[in-house]
Amino acid sequence: MAKSSGFLKEFRDFAVPGNMMDLTGGVIMGAAFSKIVDSLVKDSVLPTVNFLVCGKVDFSDKLVVLHEPAIFGQR
Secondary structure, three states: OHHHHHHHHHHHHHHHHHHHHHHHHHHHHHHHHHHHHHHHHHHHHHHHHHHHOOOOOOHHHOOOOOOOOOOOOOO
């Protein structure tokens, strides 16, 4: 029981002085940065690439397979 109460005290010491506010700020900034990058790619990069290839490519269903799935029973 002493270890668990030590854990709770340690967590409280971490969360109370402001580290939780730093974490919250980081999460909010990360979400905003994600939206900015997504908008930049959709509104600037993809139209430019589409213009360079004469509008013949639809990027909405394109994907890159990074790793082939393993089939059961085969190695």
